[in-house]
Amino acid sequence: MSVSTDIRKLKILFIATKPIFAKMDQLMFDRFKNKFPLDDDKWMQYLSYFKRMDVAAKTTLLREGEIAKKMFLVEKGCLRAWFNNDGKDLTFQFFLENSTVASLESFRKEIPSPITLETIEPSVLWYAHKKDIEKIIAEISEVPTLRDKFINSIFERTFDYMKHFFSFIKDTPEQRYLNLIEEKPEIIKRVPQHYIASFLGISTVHLSRIKSKLAREKQPSQGK
Amino acid sequence: MSVSTDIRKLKILFIATKPIFAKMDQLMFDRFKNKFPLDDDKWMQYLSYFKRMDVAAKTTLLREGEIAKKMFLVEKGCLRAWFNNDGKDLTFQFFLENSTVASLESFRKEIPSPITLETIEPSVLWYAHKKDIEKIIAEISEVPTLRDKFINSIFERTFDYMKHFFSFIKDTPEQRYLNLIEEKPEIIKRVPQHYIASFLGISTVHLSRIKSKLAREKQPSQGK
DNA sequence: TTATTTTAATAACAAATGTTATTGCCCGCG
DNA sequence: CGCGGGCAATAACATTTGTTATTAAAATAA
Numbered sequence: 001m002s003v004s005t006d007i008r009k010l011k012i013l014f015i016a017t018k019p020i021f022a023k024m025d026q027l028m029f030d031r032f033k034n035k036f037p038l039d040d041d042k043w044m045q046y047l048s049y050f051k052r053m054d055v056a057a058k059t060t061l062l063r064e065g066e067i068a069k070k071m072f073l074v075e076k077g078c079l080r081a082w083f084n085n086d087g088k089d090l091t092f093q094f095f096l097e098n099s100t101v102a103s104l105e106s107f108r109k110e111i112p113s114p115i116t117l118e119t120i121e122p123s124v125l126w127y128a129h130k131k132d133i134e135k136i137i138a139e140i141s142e143v144p145t146l147r148d149k150f151i152n153s154i155f156e157r158t159f160d161y162m163k164h165f166f167s168f169i170k171d172t173p174e175q176r177y178l179n180l181i182e183e184k185p186e187i188i189k190r191v192p193q194h195y196i197a198s199f200l201g202i203s204t205v206h207l208s209r210i211k212s213k214l215a216r217e218k219q220p221s222q223g224k
Numbered sequence: 225m226s227v228s229t230d231i232r233k234l235k236i237l238f239i240a241t242k243p244i245f246a247k248m249d250q251l252m253f254d255r256f257k258n259k260f261p262l263d264d265d266k267w268m269q270y271l272s273y274f275k276r277m278d279v280a281a282k283t284t285l286l287r288e289g290e291i292a293k294k295m296f297l298v299e300k301g302c303l304r305a306w307f308n309n310d311g312k313d314l315t316f317q318f319f320l321e322n323s324t325v326a327s328l329e330s331f332r333k334e335i336p337s338p339i340t341l342e343t344i345e346p347s348v349l350w351y352a353h354k355k356d357i358e359k360i361i362a363e364i365s366e367v368p369t370l371r372d373k374f375i376n377s378i379f380e381r382t383f384d385y386m387k388h389f390f391s392f393i394k395d396t397p398e399q400r401y402l403n404l405i406e407e408k409p410e411i412i413k414r415v416p417q418h419y420i421a422s423f424l425g426i427s428t429v430h431l432s433r434i435k436s437k438l439a440r441e442k443q444p445s446q447g448k
Numbered sequence: 449t450t451a452t453t454t455t456a457a458t459a460a461c462a463a464a465t466g467t468t469a470t471t472g473c474c475c476g477c478g
Numbered sequence: 479c480g481c482g483g484g485c486a487a488t489a490a491c492a493t494t495t496g497t498t499a500t501t502a503a504a505a506t507a508a
Contacts, residue, residue: 161385
């Protein structure tokens with residue numbers, strides 16, 4: 001259980017990914033612009049920074065200890081961020097379509113990443129290198145309205161983490177599970193349960209118990 | 225227990241505070257500059273935005289539901305941020321000397337604050353109004369180096385919340401308590417234990433148990 | 449000082465949660 | 479197809495944690 005860093009996790013980026021230098025389609029283009037709100041002209045300049053990659057499930061994109069040099073955007077698929085604690089694989093975040101993905105602290109400070117990034121489903125990602133992302137951010141930062149939008153997005157992330165932390169001091173695990181169903185139903189549907197358990201801060205057994213309890217409460221009478 | 229929003233909590237700012245329009249001293253000046261890194265000239269322009277206030281312990285600076293229009297800096301004293309959940313008073317953050325204090329989400333988005341800000345000790349604070357803080361931030365944002373520093377500080381806050389959240393999925397309450405002793409020993413010394421308990425996500429009784437267990441382990445033999 | 453209120457420790461009991469082990473299902477791979 | 483591994487449900491038991499109540503100490507106010 002603490003032994004097996006299994007073989008799939010050892011696949012390295014350039015082995016697993018076979019980058020495909022496809023053209024970014026309109027949908028993806030719009031998503032990027034939402035994250036990095038430059039106008040179209042500027043964008044055309046920068047599009048070449050981004051490369052598409054097609055990866056299998058359980059592919060590691062960044063390993064704990066490495067320094068994050070790329071930022072990813074999810075066109076299709078599902079990822080998780082996790083760290084190892086005492087032999088246990090603890091998942092603390094999920095990423096679905098339209099998310100930007102990076103080991104944020106490693107990316108910004110160029111320190112070894114405390115976390116691992118890994119696909120859960122086969123995924124289509126776009127990535128760019130830190131240097132190039134920084135060029136875009138620098139450009140954004142010169143325009144007051146864009147800059148505000150960018151800064152807002154950072155604050156929003158902070159608020160998200162705050163709220164998640166709040167739920168650990170105010171909610172029971174059952175309530176946290178219900179919140180997740182309410183707020184991110186896609187996660188429940190697409191992510192294996194044992195990953196969700198660690199995200200909620202409980203054991204897999206306990207999550208299973210919560211589910212069966214909820215199921216029981218919902219249909220107290222279910223004649224044969 | 226859930227009933228008493230006692231009288232002291234109802235003291236309102238301008239009753240409790242008696243603003244003293246003192247001159248900001250050199251130490252405080254330096255602290256501000258650390259948070260809002262403008263050069264001295266600019267600072268002189270802005271100093272008048274800040275007002276000093278002297279408040280008693282248990283004074284409410286911002287009540288849940290109000291919109292935050294001020295940001296505070298702590299010259300001396302200790303504050304906490306808390307919210308009410310199901311009749312329980314849950315503390316999620318402490319502020320000591322040299323902290324900036326605000327209901328961040330309320331301050332930025334001008335929405336009712338989900339939290340209450342309250343002094344724990346008699347405190348000396350400096351505050352400025354949102355409009356004025358925004359002027360300073362706008363100015364900072366025009367200078368690339370200062371802007372980077374500012375953005376970094378936002379990220380740092382995000383990382384702090386992330387790490388605190390991590391500790392809820394990887395550590396036992398006992399370990400979280402030990403971490404707090406290690407990382408913020410001042411908090412342990414100055415903050416009543418029942419506030420620390422909710423910060424750690426446990427009951428007061430349980431924190432008390434943890435403490436006595438640790439004390440027991442430390443001195444297994446303590447002859448008469 | 450005396451009287452109140454706040455805070456902390458402890459015990460006793462109840463409830464929640466973790467651990468380990470077992471079983472069965474499902475799915476991808478040979 | 480059939481096999482093996484990953485995944486989920488469940489049971490049984492151990493441990494942790496919460497709740498309520500009691501008491502004492504400490505801080506604060508009158």
